[in-house]
Amino acid sequence: MSPEIAQVVDSAANGENITKDIPSDFLVKNDTETPLLEEKVDAPKPCPAKQENKSLFDPSVLPQSSDPHEILAQVEFYFSDSNLPNDKFLWSLTQENDGWVPIATIASFKRMRRFQPVDAISEALRQSLNLLEVNQDGTKVRRKTPLVKQAGSAAFDRSIYVKGFGEETTTMQIDLEIFFKELGPVNQIRMRRDDDKKFKGSIFVEFGDIETAKKVLAMEDKPKWNDCELVFMSKNVLKCLRELTI
Structure with a gap:
């Protein structure tokens, strides 16, 4: 267990409120204003209406x-x-x-x-x-060599969650790729979107190797996006936070 996850587990064991550490775009609220993880809400869902595509990427x-x-x-x-x-x-x-x-x-x-x-x-x-x-x-x-789908955690372990990018622009996907390639080799960047394809202001970055992901998370002076502070978190810590609040 990583030190980051161990700290989260200890906080939960001591009765501390760990939902404050979960990025707000992973939370919804019920009628009593208690935070719930959106992926775990079991309330019946209405038939989906046709969604408007609000992606600005062009x-x-x-x-x-x-x-x-x-x-x-x-x-x-x-x-x-x-x-x-x-x-x-x-x-x-x-x-x-x-x-x-x-x-x-x-x-x-x-x-x-x-x-x-x-x-x-x-x-x-x-x-x-x-x-x-x-x-x-x-x-x-x-x-040249066919790809065989495999279940594994390598991509998960070399990926991080980053939040704080504000509103989407038409070239944001490309701008993000340029931005993060300055930190090391990047396999892909996935912009997180809601059902209408509107950008949530957060992304998943999969680096080329685990070492680069660890290096970025350990940086004391993390890069800013248009002079705005960003929130960096490993996917392991994010997953642990979500599971501990269920």
């Missing part, structure tokens, strides 16, 4: 490009061990046709539309050293 505001390094980095992320198992659409495509995915389909993704022409995408993907391969006529791409 990569179309970025300039058109044929940069092979940008293209390769983006597509290798799509097919990476971190992203592919969680991307239902792309995963389903890789389970057919011996893993081959049409490059035209990849080019239609929102973050890929600015890369023109499509031939530039094919040429860029041919430069992949270890992850991807392109078919002879340059129309399809697949992983």
